Amino acid sequence: MTTPRKRVLSGMQPSGLLHLGNYLGALENWKSLQHEFECYFFVADWHALSTNYADTSRIREFSRELLIDWLAVGIDPERSTVFIQSRIPEHAVLHLLLSMMTPISWLERNPTYKEKQEEIKEKDLSTYGFLGYPVLQAADILLYKPDFVPVGKDQLPHLELTRELARRFNDIYKRPVFPEPKEHLTKFPKVMGTDGRKMSKSYGNTINLSDPEPVVRQKLKTMVTDPARVRRHDPGNPDLCPVYDFHKIFSLPMIQEQINTECRTAAIGCIDCKKLVADRIVERMTPMWDSRTAMMSHPSRIDEIVQDGSQRAEKVAKATLAEVNEAMKI
Numbered sequence: 003m004t005t006p007r008k009r010v011l012s013g014m015q016p017s018g019l020l021h022l023g024n025y026l027g028a029l030e031n032w033k034s035l036q037h038e039f040e041c042y043f044f045v046a047d048w049h050a051l052s053t054n055y056a057d058t059s060r061i062r063e064f065s066r067e068l069l070i071d072w073l074a075v076g077i078d079p080e081r082s083t084v085f086i087q088s089r090i091p092e093h094a095v096l097h098l099l100l101s102m103m104t105p106i107s108w109l110e111r112n113p114t115y116k117e118k119q120e121e122i123k124e125k126d127l128s129t130y131g132f133l134g135y136p137v138l139q140a141a142d143i144l145l146y147k148p149d150f151v152p153v154g155k156d157q158l159p160h161l162e163l164t165r166e167l168a169r170r171f172n173d174i175y176k177r178p179v180f181p182e183p184k185e186h187l188t189k190f191p192k193v194m195g196t197d198g199r200k201m202s203k204s205y206g207n208t209i210n211l212s213d214p215e216p217v218v219r220q221k222l223k224t225m226v227t228d229p230a231r232v233r234r235h236d237p238g239n240p241d242l243c244p245v246y247d248f249h250k251i252f253s254l255p256m257i258q259e260q261i262n263t264e265c266r267t268a269a270i271g272c273i274d275c276k277k278l279v280a281d282r283i284v285e286r287m288t289p290m291w292d293s294r295t296a297m298m299s300h301p302s303r304i305d306e307i308v309q310d311g312s313q314r315a316e317k318v319a320k321a322t323l324a325e326v327n328e329a330m331k332i
Contacts, residue, residue, distance in 0.1 A: 010042070015047075016065040016068045019208075019210045032072075032082075035152065036078060044084070053132065075293075089315075090145075090315055101137050108163060143183055154188050167180075194247050238272075245279060
């Protein structure tokens, strides 16, 4: 008999186009995990409502673009179960049941609750849905009983809430229905955007996976560098330069060392430095662009993948919810 593979689950909100931060922070990790684990990857379209409930006009469009990007970077539907959250109503049912036993104080201590409200001031986030979205996230996870959840360090409090809810449910109903999932930390938890802040759709500083080559190169040309390096002959400090952060990700070690030395001595200018890293980024993105073009020429294939993945996910979700109902005697 073969030992069952351990299970991994993760999802993304369709709140905009995917960018290099999503690729380096999550998708590269997903791509490697699917060769070792039983993987479930879902489009969290209900989660997108937590901040975009007033304008849902592009959620379907972004969901499709997100799926195309996943497949283009190498998420294999033969190895991984790919589905859309709203196709599986059990997510909403388990969210409701867990919300009945979640203390308000657990949600109010969520560090991103206040941070997001400060960050997105143009939207009214004083809603029940926004306060309670970590419970929906917990339901998304626990429904599939994963062994691991790929996360960045900033998401660890959410995963800990999921574990707390699993323990609380098991304790209240005296049944070990939910295992406690462990974190699988991403390699690049923080990728810098073109303005020197964390790459984020809300900051408008992204290099999107769907951007064509000229757009990618133009965005890199405008990327901020060491603020102390005003003129070409001024020496720079790569440790303070977001462009050098990209070199550390995309360039070979010998090029990194060369840039480090030449920047500090002003032997290389920022324009040439940016071109070098742009060449490496374009080299990495070209296979994705080719795959994306091929995928978009067969739109029915995307629908087939989602339908097949949703059917597979539904079987697992229904089985878990049956256990939950039995434990709760409802």
